[in-house]
Amino acid sequence: MFSARPCSKLVAVVLSCWLLGACRNESRERAPSEGPATSERARLTPPPAPLPVAVQVAGNAAHGKELMRKYECNRCHDGTGVPPAPLEQHCVHCHQDILAGKFKASASKLAKWQKNVTSVRDIPSLAATGSRFRADWIERFLLDPHDLRPALAQSMPRLKISASDARDIAAYLTATGDSAAPSVQPSGDVTQGRELFETKGCGTCHRFSGVGELATVPRADGPVDQQRAVSLAPDLRYARERFRTDRIVRWILAPQSLKPDTLMTPSPVSEREAAEIAHFILTAPLAAPVPKPVPARLPPLPRKVAFEEVNERVLMKTCRHCHGNPDVALGDGGPGNTGGFGFAPRRLNLSSYSGVAAGLLDEQQQRASVFAKTSDGTPRLVAALLARHAEEAGKPNPEVRGMPLGLPALPAEDIQLVETWIAQGRPK
């Protein structure tokens, strides 16, 4: 039987955890605005004590599973609990097949595409999410995705998702996470943990930004697919908000026991050493993150720019993946045309001159030009491309969703090309 007292204690603990988390987020957000004169001591703010247990969110897991289909998480992620999207809709499998030369296309086309496939080649599987990650972090990440993996292009799309949907998805992904027994808690000395981190080769794959320069003794017994492992390895500065503290030591010691398909290999350490490494990861003081600079907007080019150049360099390589012509793709014009990733059909076809000129359905489902000016006079198409840079710098524009969605921002020179073409009257 539960008595009222333990229950109220539990509520107090959860509330404290939540408040601590909120404070920590606030400090993290404020930090970049601090001036350069700030002393090293002040910048290295000791974080609050790690949360003792996984913070669960009160979401509807069954609805969360339905939402996995609605937001089409299975177009990129494996391990979603719903069947993967068919190949022609699966961003990652399609790219992987192209790179492996297995995609059904002529050799010349494959060779051409292989040069262009630089993103969405590897995406972490969502299998066993609940046995490692905190539901509250998943919820926050869905609402405000950011770059987690330094060696992988940031590819989590900024979805049009409500807080309630994010909570339900988080509840679904963490619903089956408690089958493994809790492992020992992180503990020990931070300095000792740091030394172990350096000597045991954790830095072979992981970066840990904010803790200063870390020496690395490379591991000889690393993963077989080292390159892939490095690209999927997260920056460990986020571990304290992502990871369940009751699982992190087990994860270091025997990762496959929590997630059988992980590329992370067991670390050659004792349980005590693993606890110390975990303690260092979760509690080492962190410098404020260095914000990614937003590249300067370049002035229009003095030369003539025709559609062909814009099409070759920008539209065909990037935009057409989501804003295609449904008539030539069995009715599927991609998420940005016929709908997908939870977005309503926008019917924007960027695969031809007349398609671009025909505009899109706006929020009110009315046809609008992609060249219409936003409040600051920027054409809508350019504003979306610029917004992606702002998103990457951690300053998303709530008014404009950055494009390309879930792909790296276009180089400033490519945006300049598009802007020049528009300024010149969009010559064919």
Place this chain on the structure above:
Amino acid sequence: MKTRISKSLMVVVAAGCFSALAVEPSEARACGGEWAPEVYIDHRIQGVARAEKMFEAGKVDQAAATVIRMMPHIATLKASRSTLVERSQRMLAVAVARADGALPVAEEVPDYARGTWLGAKDADRQTNLSWAVSALRQVDELKKDDPSVQTELAEVLAKVPEHKKEARTILESLAQRDLVSTPEGYAVLAELRKEAGDAKGQKVALERCAAMAKSAAVCRSTEAQS
């Protein structure tokens, strides 16, 4: 002797046919124990895509000829039947309008497929333009609020005197929202504004046409008359 052999042969063949009809083989038995799908390649898929590339490159008559050669009965087909028909009819209808109802495709289209497309007589040209209007109306109905189809429809409507007013209404509405999707659309709008005595509006439309067009010739016909 010869007659007897041929009679026996006929009996054997007849028996074979009867047994083939009477004992319907399963799909698995049909090919000696293995199932083999009948592969059918629709070459029109690549053909229509090639025609669209020609069309985009400004080779409108060539695109029309390709379409007629691939689908000689295209005028009788419904756009709703398949997207291949719909895409082909769009190209053909616009080509017909730009050629004033007389497609210059005699060298590329064989006799049996020419029908009225060459527009040798006034009546043929009228027939072709009427078909173009009707075909694009069907596509417009299917596409529902697609400015690129609406621009093409207006271009075709403008070639038929009784539809000019409708053409202008469509183009004015699109121009107001910056959705006229081709330079040819602006050229037609310039012409319609000129006919309505709107010289200023004509100039604006011509400027848009000139900015968008790859070749100045697209806007020249209207310009010359102004």
